[in-house]
Amino acid sequence: MLEVINDFLSGKVLIVIIVGLGGYFTIRSRFVQFRHFAHMFTVFGQSLRSSSDQLSSFQALMLSLAGRVGAGNIAGVGIAVTLGGPGAVFWMWVTALVGMASSFFECSLAQLYKRKDAEGQLRGGPSYYIEHGLGKRWLGMIMAVLLLVTFGLSFNGLQSHAVTSSLNDAFGLSTTWTGLGLAVLLGLVFFGGIKRIAKVADLLVPVKTLAYIAVSAYVIVLQFDHVPEMLLTIVRSAFGMDPVFGGLVGSAIVMGVKRGVFANEAGLGSAPNVAAVAQVEHPIAQGVVQAFSVFLDTFVICTCTALLILLSGFYTPGFEGDGIALTQNSLAAVVGEWGRMFISVALALFVFTSILYNYYLGENSLRYLAGENRKLLLGFRALVLVLIYWGAVEDLGTVFAFADITMTLLAFVNLIALAMLFKVGLRVLRDYDAQRKAGVKIPVFDADQFPDLDLDRSAWPSLKNSASPEPQPLGAQLHTPR
Template sequence: MLDALNDFLSGKLLIVLIVGLGSYFTIRSRFVQFRHFGHMFGVFKESLRGQAGQLSSFQALMLSLAGRVGAGNIAGVGIAVTLGGPGAVFWMWVTALVGMSSSFFECTLAQVYKRADGDGLYRGGPAYYIQHGLKLKSMAVVFSILLLVTYGFAFNGLQSYTVTHSLQNAFGFAPEHTGIALAVLLAIVFLGGIKRIAAVSDLLVPVKTLAYIGVTLYVIGTQIEHVPAMLETIFKSAFGLDPAFGGLLGSAIIMGVKRGVFANEAGLGSAPNVAAVAAVKHPGAQGVVQAFSVFLDTFVICTCTALLILLSGFYTPGFEGDGIVLTQNSLAAVVGDWGRLFVSVALSLFVFTCILYNYYLGENSLQFLSRNRAVLMTYRALVLALVVWGSTQNLSTVFAFADITMTCLAFVNLIALALLFKIGLRVMRDYDEQRRAGVNQPVFDSSKFKDLDLDRAAWPANPQAETATDNAAAQAQPQR
C-alpha cells in the first residue's frame, strides 16, 4: 500500500508539479538559469570569500552539495539507466535545466526571509518564508515537522544501513561496529554546531566529488572514441528512436525525471535551509550559487556516472540488478576489481556527508519549533541512536514512509513558491538591474522592500553606505 501511494505521489503527481512549476518559473524569469550561466562561475569564485565569524556562500554551497551529491548520483543513476535505458539520462538533464530556476527562487527567498539567530549566524528556509512571507504559521509548522521526521530521523537511519552494509560487502566490516564508529564520528561533528558541520563538508565534499569525477573521467577518457556515439544513443533513446531501447520510451521519461528530481532536490524544499545560512550581499547571489549546484550535481556528476555505466561494456539492455552493483561492476570492468572497492569508499563518503546534511535540516526545523537547548541535545542523541540501530536494520518500510512525507513537504514548498513567486521576481529584477548598471556584486537594500517582513539585522537599510565605508577603509590600508 505504501509503495502504491508513494508511486502515485512521488512518481506521478510530484513530477508533474516540479517540472511544470520549474518550466513556469523559467519562462516568467526570462530563463534566469541561462542568462546567469556564465555569471555563475564568477559568483562561485566570489563565494570563496567569507566574512569574519560568518559562513561563506561557498561553505553553504558545500553543505548543500553534501546533500545533493549522494547515493542518488551512484545508485540513482544506475537505477534510472537499468529501468529506463540510456534515454533516462536525457530526461535527467531536462529536469535539471528547469530545476535550476526552481532552486534559484527557493534559495533566493530563503535568503530574503532569513533570521539572525543571535550567535552571529543565520537560519532560514521554507518554514521561515512561509511564516514571514505568507503569514501562515500553521503551514510553516507542518513543513518543519515533515522535514524533521523525513530528513532528521528516517533518512538518517536508511543512510546508516546503506554505508555499513556497503563497507561489509567491500571489506567485511561488521555493521554493528561500523554503526558505532559512525555515530562517534558524527557526534564529534554535531557538537560543533553548524560551523563544524560546514567545515567538515567544506573539506570532504570537494575531496569526494573531485576523486569520483577524476576516476569516472579516466574511464571516459579510455573510451573517448565511443563518447559521440553514446551521446547519440542517449538522445535517440530519449525519444524512442533507438531500436534497442524503443520499448523503454515511457520508462525513460518517468525514471529520468524521477531520479533527476530526487538527485538534485530542486524544488523539494531541503536545500533552502542551508542556502539561508550564508552571509551574502544580495539574496540573488545565493540563488545563482545554488542553481550552479544543481548543474554540478546533474550535468557533471550524474553524467559521469551514466557515461561510466554505458561505456564500460558491462551494461546491456535488460540488465537486472541494483544501481550500486551496476556502477561497481561497470567500473571494475575497466579498471579491475579495485573499482568495486572505490565505489564503496566513495559511497561511504557520500553517505557520511549526507547524514550531516540531513541532521542539519532536522536541527533547523527543530530550532524553528523550539529554541530549548535540552530539546536540541535530545534530538542529537536520538539521531545518533538511530544511526547505530539503523546500521543493522533494513528500513525499507521506513524509507517508503519517508518518501511519502518528503513528497508532502515538497507539495507545501511548491505551493509556497508559487504564492511568493512575485516577490522572488522583484528580488531577481533588483539583482538584474544592478548587474546591468555595471555593479559586479549587487547589494540588497531592504529600504526598497519595506512592505516585506524582513529581519533588519540580517538586511539593513542603505547597505551601500556601509559598503562604501568598508571600501574606503580598505583602500586606505598601506599597500604591500
C-alpha cells in the first residue's frame, strides 16, 4: 500500500507541483535565477562577514549545504541513473533550474517573517511564514509536524543506514560499532545547539565538498575527450532519442525529478528553516545565497557524480545494485581500489553533516509546536540518537517509502503557501532590485515600508532610529505594492 501511494504522489503529484509551480515562479519573477546569477557570487562573497550574536549568512549557507549535499548526491544520483538511465540527469537539471526560483522565494520569505525567541535567537521557516503571512497557524502546525517526521526522524535513520553499510562494504567495519560511534559523535554536537552545529558545518562542508569535486574532476579530466558525447547522450536519452535508452523516458523523468528534489530539497520547505536564522541586511540577500546553494548542489556536485558513473565504463544498461555500489565501483574502475574507500569516507562526511541539518530542522519544528519545553527537547534528542543507531543496524526500506510520502506532502503544503505569498515576495524583490538599480551596493530592508505585513520588529528594527552605518533604503517611493 505504501508503494502504491508513494508511486502516485512522487511519480505524478510531485512532478506537477515542483516543475509546474517552480516554472510559474520563474516566469512571474522574470527569471530571477538568471537575472541574479552573476550577483549570486557577489552576495556569496558578502556573506563571508560574520555576526557576533547571530549566525552569519555564510554560516547559514554552510548549514543548508550540509543538508543539501548528502547521500542524495552519491546514492541518489546512482539510483536515478540505474533506474532512469543517463536521461534522468537532464531532468535533475530541469528540477534544479526551476527549483532555484522556488528556493529563492521560500528562503526570502523565511527571512522576511523570522522571529526572535526568548533567548534572542532568530527562528523561522515555512511554519512561520504560513502563520504570519497567511494567518493560518493550523497549517503551520501541519507543516511543522511533517518536517519533524520527515527530516527530524525518518531521514536520519536512512542516512545512518547508508553510511554504515558503505563503511562495512569498503572496510569491513561492524555496523553495530560504527552506528554507535556515529550516534555518540552526533550527540556531542546536538547538545551544543545551533551555534555548535553551525561551527561543525563551517569546518566539514567546505572540506567534503571540495574534496569530492576534486576527485570527480580528476576522473572527468582523464576521460575529457568523451565528455561532450556523454553530455549529448544525457540530453538525447532524456527525450528518448538514444536507441539504447529509448524505453526509459518515463523512468528518466520520474527518477530525475524525484532524486533531484531529494538531492537539492528546493521547494520542500527545509532550507528556509536555516535561511531564517542568518543576520542579513535584506531578506532577498539570503534568497540569492540559497538559490546559489541549489546550483552548487545539482549542477556541480550531482553532475560530477553522474559523469563519474557514466564515464567510468563500469555502468551498463540494466545494472542491478544500489546507488552507492554503482558510484563506488565506477570510481574504483578508473582510479583503483582506493576509489571505493574514498566514496565511503566522502559519504560518511556527507551523511554526518546532513544528519546535523536534519536534526536542526526537527528541533526548530518542535520549538514551533511546543515552545521552549526543555524536557521535550531532551527527549527528542534522545529519540533521534536511538533512530540513528537503529538505522545503522537495520534496513529501513519501509521507513524510506513512508518518508518519500511525507516529503511529497511537505512540498505540496510549502509550494501552495509560496504561491499564496508570491505577491509579497515580489514586493520585497522589487525593493531590492530598485536599490541595486540606484547604485546601493548592499540593499537594506526597512520594515516601516511594509506596515501591512505581520513582521517581528525586533528582528527587523526600524531604520529611523538606527545608528547603523549601512546604506539606507531609497524610501517609500521605490515600493509599488499591489
